[in-house]
Amino acid sequence: MSTATHAFTDSMTMLRRQWRHMLRYPTLVLTAAGVPVIFLLLFVYVLGGILGSGIGGPSGGRDTYVDYVVPGIILMTAATAAQGTAISVAIDLNEGIVARFRTMAIARVSVLTGHVLGSLTQTLLSMTAVTGVALLVGFEPTADFVEWLGVIGLLVLVIFALTWLSVALAILARSIAAASNMLTPLMVLPMMGSGFVPTDSMPAGLRWFADYQPFTPFIETLRGLLMGTPIGTNGTLAIGWCAVIAGGGYLWSRKLYNREPAK
Amino acid sequence: MGAKPMTTDHARPAVTATAMRKAYGEHVVLDGIDLDIPAGSVFALLGPNGAGKTTVVQILSTLIRADGGVLRVAGHDVVRESDAVRAAIGVTGQFSAVDGFLTGEENLLLMADLHHLPRRERKRCAADLLERFDLVDAAHKPAATYSGGMRRRLDLAMTLVGRPRVIFLDEPTTGLDPRSRRTMWEVIRGLVADEGVTIFLTTQYLEEADRLADRIAVLHRGKLVAQGTPEQLKRQVGGGHITLRFTDPRGHDRAARTLDVMARDDDALTVQIPGQGDVRSLRALLDRLDHASLDVDELRVHTPDLDDVFFALTGNPVAEQEPTR
Numbered sequence: 001m002s003t004a005t006h007a008f009t010d011s012m013t014m015l016r017r018q019w020r021h022m023l024r025y026p027t028l029v030l031t032a033a034g035v036p037v038i039f040l041l042l043f044v045y046v047l048g049g050i051l052g053s054g055i056g057g058p059s060g061g062r063d064t065y066v067d068y069v070v071p072g073i074i075l076m077t078a079a080t081a082a083q084g085t086a087i088s089v090a091i092d093l094n095e096g097i098v099a100r101f102r103t104m105a106i107a108r109v110s111v112l113t114g115h116v117l118g119s120l121t122q123t124l125l126s127m128t129a130v131t132g133v134a135l136l137v138g139f140e141p142t143a144d145f146v147e148w149l150g151v152i153g154l155l156v157l158v159i160f161a162l163t164w165l166s167v168a169l170a171i172l173a174r175s176i177a178a179a180s181n182m183l184t185p186l187m188v189l190p191m192m193g194s195g196f197v198p199t200d201s202m203p204a205g206l207r208w209f210a211d212y213q214p215f216t217p218f219i220e221t222l223r224g225l226l227m228g229t230p231i232g233t234n235g236t237l238a239i240g241w242c243a244v245i246a247g248g249g250y251l252w253s254r255k256l257y258n259r260e261p262a263k
Numbered sequence: 264m265g266a267k268p269m270t271t272d273h274a275r276p277a278v279t280a281t282a283m284r285k286a287y288g289e290h291v292v293l294d295g296i297d298l299d300i301p302a303g304s305v306f307a308l309l310g311p312n313g314a315g316k317t318t319v320v321q322i323l324s325t326l327i328r329a330d331g332g333v334l335r336v337a338g339h340d341v342v343r344e345s346d347a348v349r350a351a352i353g354v355t356g357q358f359s360a361v362d363g364f365l366t367g368e369e370n371l372l373l374m375a376d377l378h379h380l381p382r383r384e385r386k387r388c389a390a391d392l393l394e395r396f397d398l399v400d401a402a403h404k405p406a407a408t409y410s411g412g413m414r415r416r417l418d419l420a421m422t423l424v425g426r427p428r429v430i431f432l433d434e435p436t437t438g439l440d441p442r443s444r445r446t447m448w449e450v451i452r453g454l455v456a457d458e459g460v461t462i463f464l465t466t467q468y469l470e471e472a473d474r475l476a477d478r479i480a481v482l483h484r485g486k487l488v489a490q491g492t493p494e495q496l497k498r499q500v501g502g503g504h505i506t507l508r509f510t511d512p513r514g515h516d517r518a519a520r521t522l523d524v525m526a527r528d529d530d531a532l533t534v535q536i537p538g539q540g541d542v543r544s545l546r547a548l549l550d551r552l553d554h555a556s557l558d559v560d561e562l563r564v565h566t567p568d569l570d571d572v573f574f575a576l577t578g579n580p581v582a583e584q585e586p587t588r
Contacts, residue, residue: 013373013376013377016376017362017373021365024405025364095362096358096359096361097361099326099354099356099358099360100354102325102326104349
């Protein structure tokens with residue numbers, strides 16, 4: 001049947017549709033980049049002087065803190081972008097056009113794949129913008145060419161995983177407001193990990209959570225690649241988490257989407 | 264996509280349903296519906312809001328599953344061969360299924376891509392449909408800026424991209440102004456005449472069903488309470504009536520005794536006379552009024568509507584049949 005063979009073509013068609021949306025209404029892209037930039041500036045200029053000295057390092061102070069916090073901020077962009085994805089999926093599902101897609105002989109999941117691939121490119125753009133601002137405020141990565149490739153690879157994996165998860169949550173939520181709210185905790189996770197301060201400064205319970213939640217290995221791996229800090233087992237953990245979240249999110253999304261639409 | 268063999272289509276039914284059932288929990292929406300719609304015809308499912316019309320369309324267009332029944336569309340089983348059914352149908356739902364972010368042309372090209380039309384053909388197909396549905400001027404504006412009538416036309420144009428053999432139209436003119444409604448009717452009639460497709464439409468308007476459909480079925484509380492040609496149905500309903508209003512009680516009383524009235528209202532000073540409102544019977548009526556020197560204040564012709572259908576078939580007007588939610 002054509003459904004299987006056309007899955008790729010249909011997904012590409014849906015991806016082009018997402019790109020059109022993005023070009024025409026760039027608000028979600030700008031929000032996804034804007035929130036992390038504000039956090040970056042707040043943490044570097046308002047809190048950075050003190051926090052940097054607390055962390056220590058060669059010079060201490062603000063300069064040290066910029067280099068420490070940027071990986072966390074970049075991953076925060078993945079979280080804010082995931083929220084944008086959830087909102088746009090929820091908007092789409094509330095439109096008649098998706099009902100139309102359901103009555104057409106197209107690869108069913110292509111509607112969702114289009115969203116995921118669209119968000120992937122969009123989030124990478126937002127991250128580039130955030131990294132650009134970071135460089136302007138004094139971020140000095142030590143990564144070489146191969147490490148930069150590793151950075152891109154890791155970020156693609158993380159975005160891919162978080163996006164599938166947010167698609168599933170958006171279908172589950174059904175309403176646009178609920179979809180947006182459901183993804184809010186994701187934005188807090190980088191802060192409750194090693195994104196803004198080392199976890200060993202946290203009280204025991206929180207520290208335990210921070211050490212074992214997925215954002216910590218994401219951040220530690222990214223920091224290692226960008227700044228040359230030790231990565232240890234975090235690389236493997238990060239890839240493992242991504243595989244689990246992406247696979248689970250994909251299967252869950254597909255199951256929810258194939259469920260009958262609400263009356 | 265080549266030319267369709269239209270003649271072979273007519274030989275077999277486009278839509279058949281046997282004992283279609285659907286319930287949401289305790290609430291039975293469809294309680295055993297049987298349908299047999301020949302290819303190349305227009306079928307209208309008539310019923311008030313909440314009668315289950317949309318549910319029938321959703322089931323036949325593979326959006327939701329029936330709880331029971333044998334259903335075939337375009338020669339394929341709706342449940343077991345849903346992809347084959349989807350490839351043969353086009354659906355224009357009650358709520359506009361256009362992408363508001365995209366322009367009219369982009370919406371059509373999106374459909375062309377999803378039907379895997381060759382590159383050159385997709386452009387031509389979109390241009391043709393924009394032309395045919397009078398959307399050329401708005402082709403490069405986002406669909407979100409379209410008026411209600413334009414959105415419906417674009418919606419239907421998108422449905423036609425894949426050259427469907429069976430088209431479902433769920434309340435195609437609800438919410439449209441009279442002019443857009445008329446345009447829509449012309450478009451639908453053109454489809455049947457030019458392409459030989461089968462059309463399954465739902466409507467709350469008897470007039471619409473009368474103008475478009477070869478056969479009408481009336482849906483009431485999950486069951487089909489009447490089925491037939493518009494003529495058969497109207498015969499069952501009985502014609503319309505003419506209402507006359509008089510200025511004074513004396514004239515009113517005299518008229519009530521002179522004419523063959525079916526009802527009189529002493530407070531409003533009106534009488535109702537059976538009749539279709541055609542010129543011949545109107546002239547006869549006016550002659551009689553003249554003859555009897557009756558001074559009529561107002562004359563109104565009432566053509567049969569959904570209320571009459573329901574009154575005739577169930578003894579209740581539509582308003583009393585709305586399900587309580």
